[in-house]
Amino acid sequence: MGGSFRGIEVEGLVREFGKGFRAVDGVDLRVEPGEIYGFLGPNGAGKSTTVLMLTTLLPPTAGVARVAGYDVVKQGAEVRSTIGAALQEAALDPFLTGREHLALQAAMHGIGRKERRGRAVELLERVGLTEAADRRVGGYSGGMKRRLDLALALVHGPRILFLDEPTTGLDPQSRSALWDEVSRLAKEGVTVFLTTQYLEEADALADRVGIIDHGKIVAEDTPDALKAEVGRSSIEARPADPRDLDDVARVLEQFGEPIAAANGSAAVRLEDKSQGLADVVRALDRQDLRVAGLELNEPSLDDVYLAKTGRKLEGAGDREEGTA
Amino acid sequence: MAGAVAWRGIHNFFLNPALVIPALLFPLFFLAAFAGGLSRVADIPSFDFPAGYTAFQFVWILLQTVAIGGAFTGFAIARDFERGFARRYMLAAPRRGGIILGYVVVSLVRVTVTGGVATLVALVSGMQVLGSGVDLFGLLGLALLVNVAATLFSIGMAMLLRTSSGGFLIQTPIFVATFLSPVFVPLELLDGWIEAVASVNPVTFILQAGRGFVAGDPTGVALAFGLAIALVLVMLPWAFFGLRRAEKAG
Numbered sequence: 038m039g040g041s042f043r044g045i046e047v048e049g050l051v052r053e054f055g056k057g058f059r060a061v062d063g064v065d066l067r068v069e070p071g072e073i074y075g076f077l078g079p080n081g082a083g084k085s086t087t088v089l090m091l092t093t094l095l096p097p098t099a100g101v102a103r104v105a106g107y108d109v110v111k112q113g114a115e116v117r118s119t120i121g122a123a124l125q126e127a128a129l130d131p132f133l134t135g136r137e138h139l140a141l142q143a144a145m146h147g148i149g150r151k152e153r154r155g156r157a158v159e160l161l162e163r164v165g166l167t168e169a170a171d172r173r174v175g176g177y178s179g180g181m182k183r184r185l186d187l188a189l190a191l192v193h194g195p196r197i198l199f200l201d202e203p204t205t206g207l208d209p210q211s212r213s214a215l216w217d218e219v220s221r222l223a224k225e226g227v228t229v230f231l232t233t234q235y236l237e238e239a240d241a242l243a244d245r246v247g248i249i250d251h252g253k254i255v256a257e258d259t260p261d262a263l264k265a266e267v268g269r270s271s272i273e274a275r276p277a278d279p280r281d282l283d284d285v286a287r288v289l290e291q292f293g294e295p296i297a298a299a300n301g302s303a304a305v306r307l308e309d310k311s312q313g314l315a316d317v318v319r320a321l322d323r324q325d326l327r328v329a330g331l332e333l334n335e336p337s338l339d340d341v342y343l344a345k346t347g348r349k350l351e352g353a354g355d356r357e358e359g360t361a
Numbered sequence: 362m363a364g365a366v367a368w369r370g371i372h373n374f375f376l377n378p379a380l381v382i383p384a385l386l387f388p389l390f391f392l393a394a395f396a397g398g399l400s401r402v403a404d405i406p407s408f409d410f411p412a413g414y415t416a417f418q419f420v421w422i423l424l425q426t427v428a429i430g431g432a433f434t435g436f437a438i439a440r441d442f443e444r445g446f447a448r449r450y451m452l453a454a455p456r457r458g459g460i461i462l463g464y465v466v467v468s469l470v471r472v473t474v475t476g477g478v479a480t481l482v483a484l485v486s487g488m489q490v491l492g493s494g495v496d497l498f499g500l501l502g503l504a505l506l507v508n509v510a511a512t513l514f515s516i517g518m519a520m521l522l523r524t525s526s527g528g529f530l531i532q533t534p535i536f537v538a539t540f541l542s543p544v545f546v547p548l549e550l551l552d553g554w555i556e557a558v559a560s561v562n563p564v565t566f567i568l569q570a571g572r573g574f575v576a577g578d579p580t581g582v583a584l585a586f587g588l589a590i591a592l593v594l595v596m597l598p599w600a601f602f603g604l605r606r607a608e609k610a611g
Contacts, residue, residue, distance in 0.1 A: 089611050092452060093451075093452075094448060094451055094452060094611050095609075095610075095611030096608070096609060114455040114456060117452060117453065117454070117455060118455060122452055124445070124448060126445050128444060128445030128446045128448055128449050129446075130369065130373070130446060132372070132373045132376055132377055133369070133372070133373075137372075141365050141368065141369055142449070142453065144364060144365035144368065145362055145365040145366075145449075145450070145453035145454065146453055147362075147455075189449075
């Protein structure tokens with residue numbers, strides 16, 4: 038691995054705990070500069086352990102990892118100076134205000150007193166905490182803490198940002214605000230390594246997704262490519278008059294192979310990706326068939342996860358918490 | 362890095378009554394209970410301390426206060442690990458040794474306040490000081506070295522344990538080491554196992570030199586400073602050992 042690459046390069050990363058239990062078991066990945074990389078998996082899959090190693094907070098048992106061209110084991114100080122991280126639990130001091138946190142974080146990074154004030158004002162505004170800036174964070178909501186944590190991670194203008202489940206436990210509005218901010222950061226050229234257990238989060242934000250299960254990466258590509266790999270879109274139609282079911286099914290068969298459908302409906306898997314609902318509606322209309330419901334089902338990352346691991350992602354970690 | 366760690370520790374100490382009140386009450390309680398309640402000890406014929414019993418006790422209370430101040434810093438570190446704040450330090454620090462230095466500065470500032478209050482109360486309650494300004498500077502120097510040694514011990518312990526429930530293991534060795542010394546009477550009046558232990562305990566020599574400073578008759582100063590510096594030098598690698606263990610544990 039070359040030292041000039043400014044993204045993240047990982048080869049054969051391993052972390053063992055206790056009696057040989059491998060939380061991370063030979064992970065290889067490469068994140069390009071400026072990319073949002075979604076690291077998807079259930080609780081206990083090895084996401085956070087990987088982040089801890091990449092941020093120099095935990096030494097790997099084996100393997101090599103370079104962040105911004107620096108080795109995480111041999112050049113920890115250089116790695117830390119180029120990265121920002123908002124870890125799973127926003128570690129904030131309840132006795133400090135938001136502004137004091139930013140001043141403290143800036144001081145830790147060696148930013149001068151004058152520059153600290155300006156940076157704090159800018160970041161507080163950026164994450165929408167200007168009004169709450171002088172309140173102790175003990176009284177902040179979960180969403181406010183997360184936003185402050187993100188601001189703290191950005192104090193020194195890092196080129197690479199690690200976000201470990203940044204939206205876990207947030208309400209939809211706070212989640213959406215954080216997504217917007219992450220997208221904005223990526224547009225500004227910041228490389229984002231985002232771990233999440235939310236499929237829609239990875240789908241909405243990530244340029245590429247790595248799916249980790251039992252410490253191993255089981256799939257990695259763009260969300261669209263991963264979904265295309267596991268299957269094509271399907272269309273399901275429910276006739277307005279149940280007696281038309283066979284006729285509706287015959288029309289649908291022009292677009293693909295029949296698949297199982299709910300009672301009283303017909304469904305096909307589309308053969309041609311360019312065909313969509315509009316074509317089916319026109320074909321049904323030509324036959325004078327009326328439908329009560331028509332649904333286009335795109336494959337999801339959950340389908341990808343199911344195909345790669347044999348399990349649904351939702352709740353997979355909860356069932357395995359005891360073993361990981 | 363050290364400045365940032367120190368700023369937060371000092372800020373929280375002064376703004377949090379739950380931290381500042383016990384730290385102040387500790388020496389005041391000892392002063393009332395030992396110097397006040399046991400003042401008749403001075404009537405023992407072979408008790409010969411020219412500055413009186415309050416001054417005799419005060420030196421031990423001061424050293425106990427600064428040593429326990431180090432333990433309190435250890436508690437704060439354990440809490441930082443428990444609540445995840447220590448990771449913020451670990452993540453930002455280019456050189457993590459600065460974290461140790463920052464905590465030592467916090468501890469020194471804390472005990473300057475608590476030791477200062479204890480001294481003021483002792484003086485107000487009639488403590489005699491026969492030593493000169495130079496002598497008192499010597500006592501201050503010993504107290505600061507004891508604080509640094511106790512703080513380094515506590516840092517190592519707290520970083521090794523990384524949980525508040527380990528507070529007992531941080532405080533007890535310091536507490537025991539300071540008590541296994543001539544606390545209430547001079548070494549010559551001790552007897553049995555306590556005399557045997559106290560006569561080899563480094564705290565005894567530091568305590569006796571401190572009492573000499575207050576009495577205006579400094580004795581065993583070089584040995585006391587040598588031992589205090591040695592304690593610091595022994596505890597420094599111990600603190601770094603704790604830091605390395607914390608780094609390995611993530």
